[in-house]
Amino acid sequence: MPFDETLGLAQILLALLLFTVGIPALIIEIRVDESLRRLLHKRMHPVPLLVLGSVTLSIVLALFLVTGQAVSLSTERLLRLLSAGVIVLFAAVWYYIYNNLRISAVVREVVDHMKARLNHDGTISSPDLSDLLTAGENLEGHEKTEILVAVGELIQLAQHRHEYSGTRLEALIRGLPRIVERNGSIEHHNAAMRVVTQSWTELVTKKLKNEKDADFILNAASALSLDAVARRLESVALRWVSAFSLDVDADLVIDVPYRIGAAAIEQRQYRIAIAALSRLALIASRRQRPPKELVALCARFDADGRSARQIARRFLDKLGYSSQDLREAAASAVIEFENMGDCSSADAIQHLVESSLETYDSTHHSPGGMASS
Amino acid sequence: MIPKKILWIEDDALNELGELATAVYFELEYELDFALSATEGVRQLHKQTYDAVVVDVRLPPGDDPKWHSLHYEFGADDKTARLGLTLLRNVLGRDKGWTAKLPREARDPKLYGVLSIDPWDDIRGDLESVGVSIYRNKKEGTRVLLAIIEDILQQRNGNGDYV
Numbered sequence: 001m002p003f004d005e006t007l008g009l010a011q012i013l014l015a016l017l018l019f020t021v022g023i024p025a026l027i028i029e030i031r032v033d034e035s036l037r038r039l040l041h042k043r044m045h046p047v048p049l050l051v052l053g054s055v056t057l058s059i060v061l062a063l064f065l066v067t068g069q070a071v072s073l074s075t076e077r078l079l080r081l082l083s084a085g086v087i088v089l090f091a092a093v094w095y096y097i098y099n100n101l102r103i104s105a106v107v108r109e110v111v112d113h114m115k116a117r118l119n120h121d122g123t124i125s126s127p128d129l130s131d132l133l134t135a136g137e138n139l140e141g142h143e144k145t146e147i148l149v150a151v152g153e154l155i156q157l158a159q160h161r162h163e164y165s166g167t168r169l170e171a172l173i174r175g176l177p178r179i180v181e182r183n184g185s186i187e188h189h190n191a192a193m194r195v196v197t198q199s200w201t202e203l204v205t206k207k208l209k210n211e212k213d214a215d216f217i218l219n220a221a222s223a224l225s226l227d228a229v230a231r232r233l234e235s236v237a238l239r240w241v242s243a244f245s246l247d248v249d250a251d252l253v254i255d256v257p258y259r260i261g262a263a264a265i266e267q268r269q270y271r272i273a274i275a276a277l278s279r280l281a282l283i284a285s286r287r288q289r290p291p292k293e294l295v296a297l298c299a300r301f302d303a304d305g306r307s308a309r310q311i312a313r314r315f316l317d318k319l320g321y322s323s324q325d326l327r328e329a330a331a332s333a334v335i336e337f338e339n340m341g342d343c344s345s346a347d348a349i350q351h352l353v354e355s356s357l358e359t360y361d362s363t364h365h366s367p368g369g370m371a372s373s
Numbered sequence: 374m375i376p377k378k379i380l381w382i383e384d385d386a387l388n389e390l391g392e393l394a395t396a397v398y399f400e401l402e403y404e405l406d407f408a409l410s411a412t413e414g415v416r417q418l419h420k421q422t423y424d425a426v427v428v429d430v431r432l433p434p435g436d437d438p439k440w441h442s443l444h445y446e447f448g449a450d451d452k453t454a455r456l457g458l459t460l461l462r463n464v465l466g467r468d469k470g471w472t473a474k475l476p477r478e479a480r481d482p483k484l485y486g487v488l489s490i491d492p493w494d495d496i497r498g499d500l501e502s503v504g505v506s507i508y509r510n511k512k513e514g515t516r517v518l519l520a521i522i523e524d525i526l527q528q529r530n531g532n533g534d535y536v
Contacts, residue, residue: 190409201420235385238394239407245421246376246404271391278398282376285401318401 011063013086018056020094033138036103039131052093059086104143107135111150118157122168129171136179145191148179152195159202166203166211173199173216177223189228189236196221197243204248214252218244222259229263234272237264241275250283258293262345265300265308274311277301281315290321292333296345299330299352327353376404377424379522382414382460383407383488384433384451389511393518403522410435411456415472418464418479425525426479427518430457430489430496439471458499461485465503482506486525488518 059082071079114128136147155172158164176192184192200217203209225240241260244253261276280294301312316326330353337346379397383390390407397403406421408414412435414428431451434440440456447454463472465482478484482504487496490511500508507528509521 234388235390235407235409238390239409242404242406271395274395274398275391278401281401282404285374285376314399315401 013083014056014059014063035134036138039134040103040106042131052089052096055085055089103135103139104146107132107143107147107150110135111154114154115157118154118161122158122161122163124154124158124168124171126171129175133175133178136175137182140183141185144179144184144188148176148188148191148195151175151179152191152198155195155199156202159199159206164206164208166206166208166213169199169213170216173213173220176220177227180224181227184227184231186233186236189224189233192220192224193236193239193243196224200244209249209252218253218256221256225256225260226263229260229267229269229272232267232269234269237269237272238275241272241279246283246286250286254280254283254291254293258297261297262300265297265304270308270311273297273301273308277312277315281319284319290319290325290329292329292336295326295329295333295352296337296349299345299348302352302355303348374402376402377522377526378406378421379403380406380408380414380417380421380423380426381488381518382411382417382426382432382457383409383429384431385409392515393511396516396519397522400519409433411440411460412437414460415464415475418472418475422476422478423484424529425522426485427488427521427525428457428461428485430455430487430491432456432460455491455496455499457487457489458496461487461500461503461505465505481529483529484525486521488521 062079062082110128110132114125114132117123117125117128132147132150136144136151139147151172155169158168158172173196176195180188180192196217200214200221203211203214203217208214221240221243225237225243228236228240237260241257244256246253257276257279261273261280264270264272264276277294277297280291280297284290284294298312298316301308321329330349334346334349334353337343337349381390381394385407394405397405406417406423408417411432414432415437417423418426431454433451434444434454434456443459444451444454444456447456464475465480465485485505486507486509487500487505488509488511489496492510493508496508500506507521507524509517509524511517513520
C-alpha cells in the first residue's frame with residue numbers, strides 16, 4: 001500500500017477510534033444519574049486512561065508531522081506499524097470500557113474488595129460501603145437485586161466470623177431500606193426481606209438477639225414493611241407481618257406487626273391491618289395480660305369507624321379479656337407509649353378508654369372475668 | 374393454645390392473598406406463612422416444620438436456577454409449567470431430586486392440599502400419583518383457604534373423608 005494511502009487509512013482509523021470511544025462516553029455521561037456518574041469517575045483507574053490519552057495524542061501528532069512530507073523507508077515502516085497499532089488500540093479500548101467502565105463492574109470490584117477485607121480483618125470499609133449503597137439506591141431492576149444479594153452475603157460473612165458478637169452490622173443493615181425505598185419493586189422487597197430474615201435467624205442461632213444488631217435488623221424490617229404498605233404491596237406487607245417466628249421471643253419482634261398494622265389502618269389497607277392484629281392477638285394469647293401493642297392497634301381500629309371497631313372487638317372477644325383487663329392494660333400502655341414519645345398511639349388508647357370501653361363494659365359485666373363472644 | 378403453623382405456597386397473580394387469608398386470621402388458631410414461588414416454597418419447607426401446607430398449581434419459579442430451567446422447559450408460562458405439581462412430585466414422589474435434604478415430616482402426603490383454579494379432573498392423576506387427596510377450587514369463595522386448612526388438619530388427625 002502506498003504511503004499516502006496508509007497515512008489516510010491511519011487518519012480514518014484514528015477518527016473512528018475517537019468517535020467510537022467518545023460517543024459511548026458521552027452517552028454514559030448524559031444518561032447516568034449524577035451520583036452514579038460521580039461514583040464512576042471516582043472509581044475509574046487513571047493509569048489506563050492516561051496511557052490511552054498519551055498514545056492517541058502521539059499518533060495524532062505523528063500524523064500531523066508527516067502529512068505532505070517525504071519520509072524515509074524506515075519512517076514509512078514505522079507509520080505502517082502505527083496504523084496497525086491504532087487498530088489494536090481500538091480493540092483494547094473497547095475491551096477496557098466493557099470490563100471497567102460499567103457500573104456493574106465497579107460494583108463487583110467494590111463487593112470483592114469488601115469481602116476480601118471482611119475475610120482478612122473482619123472490618124467493613126466505609127468508603128466501599130458508601131459507594132455500594134449509592135449504587136444500590138440509584139440502580140434499578142436486576143442490578144439493584146444483585147446489590148441486595150451482595151449486602152446479604154457481606155452480612156453473612158460478618159456473622160460467620162468467630163469474633164462476631166452482634167454489634168457489627170449497623171451500616172450494612174441500615175443500607176437495605178435505603179436501597180429499596182428508592183424505586184424498589186416487589187423483587188427488591190423480597191430480596192431485602194430474605195437478607196433481613198436470614199440475618200435475624202443467624203443472630204438468634206448465635207444467641208445474640210439481645211445485642212445491638214437485633215435492633216438494627218428489626219428497625220430495617222419496620223422501615224421496609226412500612227414502605228411496602230405505603231406502596232400498597234400487599235403480599236410483601238403480609239409476609240412482613242409473619243416474617244419473625246413467635247417461637248423465639250415475641251417481645252422482641254412485636255413492634256414490627258404493630259407498626260405495619262398502624263400504617264395499614266392509616267392507609268385504609270384493612271386486610272394487612274387485620275393480619276397484623278391477628279399476629280398481635282396470637283402473641284397476646286400466650287400471655288396473661290394484653291400487650292400494649294395489641295391495645296394500641298385495637299384502639300386505632302376502634303377510632304376508624306364502626307366496622308373496624310367490630311373487627312377489633314372480635315379479636316378481643318376471642319382472647320377473652322374482661323373490660324377490667326383492658327382498662328389496666330390500656331392505662332399502662334398509655335404511659336409506656338408516652339414515655340417512648342409515641343403520642344399518637346397513646347392518644348388512640350386514651351380515646352378507646354374514654355369512649356368505646358364504656359360499651360365494652362355493657363357487654364362484658366364481670367370485672368376480672370372472661371368476656372363473652 | 375399453640376397456633377398451628379401453616380404454609381401457603383401461592384403466586385398471588387390475582388392479588389388474592391389478603392382476601393383469602395383474612396378468614397384464617399380471624400380464627401386466631403393459625404400462624405400463616407407465605408411462599409410466593411416454587412423456590413421459596415422449598416426454602417420454607419427446609420426452614421420450618423408445618424402442620425399444613427397449601428400449594429397452588431401455577432407457581433412462578435422464583436430465583437433458583439433449577440426451577441427457572443424447569444419453568445423454561447415447560448413453556449415459560451405458570452399455567453402450562455404447573456410447577457406446583459412438580460414441587461409435590463419432587464417432595465413426595467420417588468424422585469426426590471434437589472429436595473433430598475428435606476426433613477422427613479415434610480414428606481407426608483397428608484400434610485398437603487392443593488388450592489387452585491385448575492379443575493380437579495385436570496390434576497387428579499398427578500395428585501393421586503403422589504398421594505395427595507385434598508383439593509379445593511379457589512372459586513369456592515373467600516373462606517376456601519380456611520376450609521382447605523381445616524381439611525388437611527382433619528385428615529392428619531385421621532378423620533378425613535375427602536374429594
